[in-house]
Amino acid sequence: MKKAIVGILVLLMIVALYFYHSKNRSLQVNQEYILVYDVSANDEADYNYADYPKIMLNKGDRALVKSIEGHFVEIEVNGERGWINDWYITASKPVNLVSNEIKYVLDATILKPFPEEAAAFNYDEVIESGKVVVIQAEYEGWYCVQILRYSEPLYDNYWIRKDEVGIVDDEDIREGKIKLNAELLTLSGKTMSEKIESYIIVEAYNDEYLKFDAPGGIMGLIKISDFLPIKSYDEL
Structure with missing residues (x-):
């Protein structure tokens, strides 16, 4: 019975990965796409080792795809190039803006570079319990947040599940x-x-x-x- 359950879970993961990978195949080099949300473009197709942000892009910008590497795409906007995750030009639903709502991280967790599980990415931006986050946008079950770094918020693309943040007692x-x-x-x-x-x-x-x-x-x-x-x- 356990083997059957494991087999079903593995099959579901394979199907999910297939559909996620298949959306990337629809992207075309030298084709323009509209950015669905603000994003900072890196200087290489990586999150942890890129010298980022290279350029800051805005929702609605027209991005010309120059090359594709896995789920990263090199795009050109106003003559400048950088790498972003393909979600920022393939998301099927709108990103809703939120006006600077304060919440707190309930338990230590790993932030995501885009609002999906991102299991295939070695993204190591850990956020501790009790941290202040400023909600900027929401997409399905996710929030895009800014993180306070002492004297000013850190502006970048950090996504966290909605159930991982909330209101806490003062002592927390x-x-x-x-x-x-x-x-x-x-x-x-x-x-x-x-x-x-x-x-x-x-x-x-x-x-x-x-x-x-x-x-x-x-x-x-x-x-x-x-x-x-x-x-x-x-x-x-």
């Missing part, structure tokens, strides 16, 4: 700012001379203090009452 929010004139301590408990105005990432240290990380590799302690978690887009 790991990003925010320090109250003005709050006392900062080193990890050894001494008063810290640095002034930190940017965002910090925190974790519970004990019942009274939080341990935080700040830009420049600065680590220290603050009282829980001196931490201001991000709760809305206006606080970014």
Whole structure:
């Protein structure tokens, strides 16, 4: 019985991969396509090793396909070339825009370069539990998000399943700012001379203090009452 179930699952995976691969075959070199969503084009057909973004492209741009490599296509827009995943010119449903909605990552997960499982891609952009994400768009069961990187959001193509983000309790929010004139301590408990105005990432240290990380590799302690978690887009 178990072998039969395994066999069925393998068959379903093969069928799914066939249909996913077959959509790529319909693409034609020297054919123009319309981008279905904003995307940053890389300098090679890869996610983890490309020096990206090479160029930033917008939904509605007309992209001329110059070459195809697996599920990556080299496109030319306004005389500039770069590589993108073929989903950005083959998606069958519209991408709906969302206006800067704040949510939080419920459990550590791996982000996706486009809104599908992307199992064939070795994409290693991990996002930790409690991270703040800014929802920019949605496609079926997926959100396209911007990620806060201390002083500003990181703009790129990061997709996460809708059920992997949500609203959390204040003590589970790991990003925010320090109250003005709050006392900062080193990890050894001494008063810290640095002034930190940017965002910090925190974790519970004990019942009274939080341990935080700040830009420049600065680590220290603050009282829980001196931490201001991000709760809305206006606080970014």
